[in-house]
Amino acid sequence: MTSQHPQIAAGPLTEGITRSVSITDSLRCAILAGEFQPGERMLEVSLSERLHVSRTPIREALKALAGEGLLDHIPNRGYYVREYSVDDIVQAYEIRAALEGLAARRAAQLGMSTEDRAVIEAALRDGEAILNKGELSPHDRMLYGEINSAFHGAIHSAGQSRMLRDMLRQSQQIAPSSHRNVIAFEQLDVRRRHDDHFRIYEAILCRDGARAELLMRDHVESVKISLLRSISRELLPD
Amino acid sequence: MTSQHPQIAAGPLTEGITRSVSITDSLRCAILAGEFQPGERMLEVSLSERLHVSRTPIREALKALAGEGLLDHIPNRGYYVREYSVDDIVQAYEIRAALEGLAARRAAQLGMSTEDRAVIEAALRDGEAILNKGELSPHDRMLYGEINSAFHGAIHSAGQSRMLRDMLRQSQQIAPSSHRNVIAFEQLDVRRRHDDHFRIYEAILCRDGARAELLMRDHVESVKISLLRSISRELLPD
DNA sequence: TCAACGCATAATGTATGCAATCTAATCCAA
DNA sequence: TTGGATTAGATTGCATACATTATGCGTTGA
Numbered sequence: 001m002t003s004q005h006p007q008i009a010a011g012p013l014t015e016g017i018t019r020s021v022s023i024t025d026s027l028r029c030a031i032l033a034g035e036f037q038p039g040e041r042m043l044e045v046s047l048s049e050r051l052h053v054s055r056t057p058i059r060e061a062l063k064a065l066a067g068e069g070l071l072d073h074i075p076n077r078g079y080y081v082r083e084y085s086v087d088d089i090v091q092a093y094e095i096r097a098a099l100e101g102l103a104a105r106r107a108a109q110l111g112m113s114t115e116d117r118a119v120i121e122a123a124l125r126d127g128e129a130i131l132n133k134g135e136l137s138p139h140d141r142m143l144y145g146e147i148n149s150a151f152h153g154a155i156h157s158a159g160q161s162r163m164l165r166d167m168l169r170q171s172q173q174i175a176p177s178s179h180r181n182v183i184a185f186e187q188l189d190v191r192r193r194h195d196d197h198f199r200i201y202e203a204i205l206c207r208d209g210a211r212a213e214l215l216m217r218d219h220v221e222s223v224k225i226s227l228l229r230s231i232s233r234e235l236l237p238d
Numbered sequence: 239m240t241s242q243h244p245q246i247a248a249g250p251l252t253e254g255i256t257r258s259v260s261i262t263d264s265l266r267c268a269i270l271a272g273e274f275q276p277g278e279r280m281l282e283v284s285l286s287e288r289l290h291v292s293r294t295p296i297r298e299a300l301k302a303l304a305g306e307g308l309l310d311h312i313p314n315r316g317y318y319v320r321e322y323s324v325d326d327i328v329q330a331y332e333i334r335a336a337l338e339g340l341a342a343r344r345a346a347q348l349g350m351s352t353e354d355r356a357v358i359e360a361a362l363r364d365g366e367a368i369l370n371k372g373e374l375s376p377h378d379r380m381l382y383g384e385i386n387s388a389f390h391g392a393i394h395s396a397g398q399s400r401m402l403r404d405m406l407r408q409s410q411q412i413a414p415s416s417h418r419n420v421i422a423f424e425q426l427d428v429r430r431r432h433d434d435h436f437r438i439y440e441a442i443l444c445r446d447g448a449r450a451e452l453l454m455r456d457h458v459e460s461v462k463i464s465l466l467r468s469i470s471r472e473l474l475p476d
Numbered sequence: 477t478c479a480a481c482g483c484a485t486a487a488t489g490t491a492t493g494c495a496a497t498c499t500a501a502t503c504c505a506a
Numbered sequence: 507t508t509g510g511a512t513t514a515g516a517t518t519g520c521a522t523a524c525a526t527t528a529t530g531c532g533t534t535g536a
Contacts, residue, residue, distance in 0.1 A: 018313050018489060018526095044518070054491045059518090063298060067305020069401065075256045076497055076518060091399040094344070098336040106332070161329040163307065163412075167405055174401075256519060282488070292521045293488090314488060314527055 019053050024061040026051070031070050031081060032173070038083035042071060069170055084174055086231060093224035096171040097217045099164060100152065104200060104216035107158035108209040119154040120201055123147045127194050136187055144190060151197055155204070155216075189226055193219065257291050262299040264289070269308050269319060270411065276321035280309060307408055322412055324469060331462035334409040335455045337402060338390065342438060342454035345396035346447040357392040358439055361385045365432050374425055382428060389435055393442075393454075427464055431457065 027047075030036060042062055044055045051058070066073045072080045084092075112120070127147045130140050156165050196219040203212035265285075268274060280300055282293045289296070304311045310318045322330075350358075365385045368378050394403050434457040441450035 020489075021313060045516090055518090056490050056492090060297070060301060060489090063301045064305060067302060069404070075259060077499095078518065088399075088401070091401055094340060095337070095399075095402055095405065098340045099333070102332060102336045161326075161333075163326070163329055163409070164333055166307070167333065167408075170405075171401070258519075283486090294520050294522090297488090298519090316488065 019057040020060040020064075023051060023053065023057050024064045027061050027065060028068070028070065031065070036081045038081050040081045042079040042081065044078070069174065086227075089175055089227065090224055092171050092174050093220060093227065096168065097220035097224070099168050099171060100155070100220050101213040101217035103155050103159035103161075103164055103168065104204060105209040105213035106160065106164075107155050108204040108207050108212040110158065110160055111207070112154075112158045112204060116154040116158045119150055120197075123151040123154070124194075124197060124201065127151075127197070131191055131194055136190070141190075148193075155200075158204075186226075189222075193222065196222075257295040258298040258302075261289060261291065261295050262302045265299050266303060266306070266308065269303070274319045276319050278319045280317040280319065282316070307412065324465075327413055327465065328462055330409050330412050331458060331465065334406065335458035335462070337406050337409060338393070338458050339451040339455035341393050341397035341399075341402055341406065342442060343447040343451035344398065344402075345393050346442040346445050346450040348396065348398055349445070350392075350396045350442060354392040354396045357388055358435075361389040361392070362432075362435060362439065365389075365435070369429055369432055374428070379428075386431075393438075396442075424464075427460075431460065434460075 027042075036042070044058050044062070047062075048055045048058045062071060062079045063073070065071045066079060070082060072082050074080070107116075127144060130136070130144055130147070133140065136144070156168050159165065196215065200212055200215045200219065203215055265280075274280070282296050282300070286293045286296045300309060300317045301311070303309045304317060308320060310320050312318070345354075365382060368374070368382055368385070371378065374382070394406050397403065434453065438450055438453045438457060441453055
């Protein structure tokens with residue numbers, strides 16, 4: 001196997017920060033973008049040649065990514081791209097549901113800052129505008145994806161807990177990493193989830209922590225259900 | 239500041255595995271044991287001198303521990319022992335409550351292996367024996383702590399999710415790291431929590447996931463409550 | 477007196493060479 | 507032919523030297 005991968009990204013090496021962290025970012029993006037096969041070995045020398053640095057910052061980056069759960073490390077045998085089975089993805093959604101529920105509850109109990117509220121209200125407004133346009137173009141779907149991230153990000157922020165934020169990021173990160181499961185969401189699903197957002201925000205504004213948690217948990221669980229549904233469809237071709 | 243710390247543990251360096259991982263373990267233990275002050279800087283050179291290795295494995299260990307949340311890393315400025323406020327500990331219990339609830343639900347849904355059931359039944363039996371002896375000696379309390387860990391560990395195992403286990407370990411790890419909050423549990427608290435264990439196990443055996451989750455969540459939350467109570471007592475000396 | 481600059485020291489970041497370990501192919505013997 | 511041992515190549519682990527960056531103190535100027 002020679003130069004099987006495109007280029008990853010040799011650019012950000014000169015961006016001021018240390019090589020170690022910029023390489024960590026580059027490799028993280030590359031892995032999440034599916035530029036490495038699941039289970040593939042991450043050879044220190046080939047990476048160092050491709051990125052034009054020595055093995056040292058590569059090793060630091062690999063260790064960091066292993067800490068994030070993107071790689072597995074076996075002493076004396078190197079790092080491997082971690083494979084996530086469908087069941088792993090489902091588990092990640094269950095964890096995310098539990099944690100997002102907690103974040104929503106805390107947001108309701110602690111109250112939201114004006115900044116976080118502004119982000120959410122913009123997300124609700126912009127999402128509404130997109131969905132009212134009728135059929136969603138691929139570009140619209142991508143746009144809605146960002147709006148969705150902004151909504152959840154604001155609630156994570158409102159949870160006011162670094163540990164919670166870190167764990168949420170980890171549980172969110174693994175789903176896109178398995179390129180196999182690009183869920184083609186039905187338009188109705190998107191509409192329904194957008195409506196969920198209104199209710200969740202309402203519950204948070206009313207300081208109803210229990211309701212906010214319940215709604216958020218079910219909101220995230222519904223994504224898990226969609227995933228399972230699309231997989232069973234895939235197995236049963238019509 | 240010269241040799242302020244005892245010895246940490248220079249022993250396990252020759253235990254077969256790589257220096258990097260054994261040093262990671264040593265430092266983790268030392269940090270959890272409170273042998274470093276919160277906020278204290280972890281200097282690579284002094285650690286390498288104390289442990290008689292070069293900076294390289296030290297740096298690997300520090301990066302790994304930063305990934306676990308025990309250290310903070312600022313590029314070009316080194317690693318610091320992460321400080322956990324009382325609020326951080328409370329948040330960790332809330333996260334743990336959510337995740338342990340999920341683990342209990344999954345254990346109920348998936349069923350428990352005979353090994354896990356055996357561990358739990360031993361924990362219930364041994365705990366009962368200790369509690370029936372009357373007043374708890376410090377040694378008994380430590381023993382009960384291990385029994386408690388065994389109980390929860392079996393349920394984590396029954397959850398059958400690596401990501402869930404990893405996150406649970408992280409959320410459990412930080413509480414003991416803040417030596418300030420050694421909660422002096424009332425004996426009644428211990429009794430009550432042991433009874434909780436029976437009910438939780440019963441719910442799991444009945445495959446009642448919702449009930450197992452509810453009970454487990456409240457079980458862990460009650461520890462948070464005890465912590466908050468003991469702190470408010472501390473602030474209001476009678 | 478105080479602020480700002482510059483230098484000296486120390487600590488982290490990176491590169492490289494060597495040692496230890498793993499992997500796989502080859503060879504020998506049963 | 508097959509099974510196991512052996513050896514060569516490749517890869518990771520570790521140590522060390524050098525480069526870069528931070529930090530503290532002293533000096534200088536207004």
